[in-house]
Amino acid sequence: MAESIIVTTGASIEGYSIHEYLGFISSQAILGSNFISGIAANVADVARKDTAKLEQCREDAENQLIKTAKKKGANAIIGMSMTYAPFEAGSFGIIVSGTAVKVNKIANITDNVHKEIYVSNYYTRLVPRPVKVVLDGNSQSINMKLVCYNYNHEDIQALRCDVEYTNLYDERLVIKNVDFVFSENINLSVIESDFIQSKVSPNDLLLLKDAKITLNKYATPRGVYACNDVPLNVTLSSRRLQALKEKRGIDAVEKYKTDGMIWTCNCGHVNEAGSEECIVCGRKQKDIMTKTAFNYEEMIDRMREKEYVVEIKDVLMQYIKEIDSGVRLELLEIMESGLQYEKTRGNMKETVIEKVEKVFEDASSKD
Structure with missing residues (x-):
């Protein structure tokens, strides 16, 4: 048989999800003329005549079908069927058909899975700051919610944004105009959205390493506000970012530094040297200065x-x-x-x- 490819007569493949349908395909293999005598001969007559030749004919037809599927970029064929048929001049053959598809193996997730990814970009002004994406799910579906730091302590009702994930292969998945709703938040400093269904598959979840959030607009009881700023990227590695957040707070994105003229706060905002506290997050400079020169x-x-x-x-x-x-x-x-x-x-x-x-x-x- 040709190079390995999944073939089934069913409409699905256990343990795999269909990623893309590539269309109907068919092939045929014909035995030599005079294989059967008389145009009225039936399949039973042929089967009794030469089983070995029929088997070879079937394999030839299936191999040709697989080659056709692979040319389309498929790694599986579903709904395969096989028909024995007489052709002209006393020849006999087999017609094989099916649907070429691309499939992905479903992750073996039997229990609920939970993953938290710190957001690796940020805004330096007083808008809700996305700090973490939380993903929960199983082999059937993945849900997600967004955690934000709310500097203004506003009653954020909803937030629309673009979510960009990066996996271990540095491939990106961008989901546009995702709406997060904040229905229950007692603590107005750190707010969490309700869970919504994510377009991330269970397989994708296991590979994710990074998330970026671009704010489009957000809603409060006072009105809807657009955000046209371009976010800055975090320069720290994911491990160092996590360590910084554990030490300095969930909104921390940069280590403190100063050149005597300005100083950069842990929240990423650059302040004038004369400012004793950050105008965005309120951190006092003396509290975050490192004691190690x-x-x-x-x-x-x-x-x-x-x-x-x-x-x-x-x-x-x-x-x-x-x-x-x-x-x-x-x-x-x-x-x-x-x-x-x-x-x-x-x-x-x-x-x-x-x-x-x-x-x-x-x-x-x-x-």
């Missing part, structure tokens, strides 16, 4: 430019005197361990850098 992110960026642990260690040694003595030994142990493992397990660059980042994040969380 050492800028480890600059060191991490330089480490990422290197290829091997021995080079990464060289970068560390250039900064070692600036690093708090409480973490120096731990960092050196990470380097030595990385050097040893790299001899037997291959490149350890990403693992070592990840451990170095975690050391500083843990130290920062204790400040």
Whole structure:
């Protein structure tokens, strides 16, 4: 038989969902002339005459049908049927037909699944800030809700937005004009929408890694407000973003930084140096200033430019005197361990850098 493809006489395939119908297809295979004597011969007569030749004819017809399906981009055929028929000049053949389709394997989800994805873009002015998408479901359907930080403490009734998901293959799924309704919110600072049905399939859910939200408009008892601003993208990795939110609050998107003229708040808003608190979220500058003067992110960026642990260690040694003595030994142990493992397990660059980042994040969380 031709290259493997799912073939069934039914209208569906257990364990798979039909993604796209590609149309009706058919093929035929004809036995040589004079295979049957007389145009009135029936199938029973033929079957008794030469079963082996009939079987070969059937396989030829089915193989041709599969080739036709694959040319259309199908990976399955449903509703396949087979008909034995006499042709002209005493020849006999088989006609095979079906519908070419594209199918996706359904994820083996027997229990409810739950996934939360932090939103990786944000607005710097006083509009409802989407901070997290929550997805719940099973093998049949996925529902979702939106969590927002409400700086103005307004009674948000509904919010219309575009939702963009990115999966592990960096493929994007964009869902336009999604309406989230907020019917019950006692806490006006962090508001959660009602669950709505999502267009994300169970298979897609397992692969999602990122979500971006673009606000179109939102409704309050005072009126409907359009949002034409372009959101900014979060620059932190998903792991570092999660760590920041756990430490500084669910609306946090940036680490505090200053150049003496301006300072960037955890909410992402850039404030004048003379401002003691952020004009968007109200955080006080003195409360979010890091107690560690050492800028480890600059060191991490330089480490990422290197290829091997021995080079990464060289970068560390250039900064070692600036690093708090409480973490120096731990960092050196990470380097030595990385050097040893790299001899037997291959490149350890990403693992070592990840451990170095975690050391500083843990130290920062204790400040």
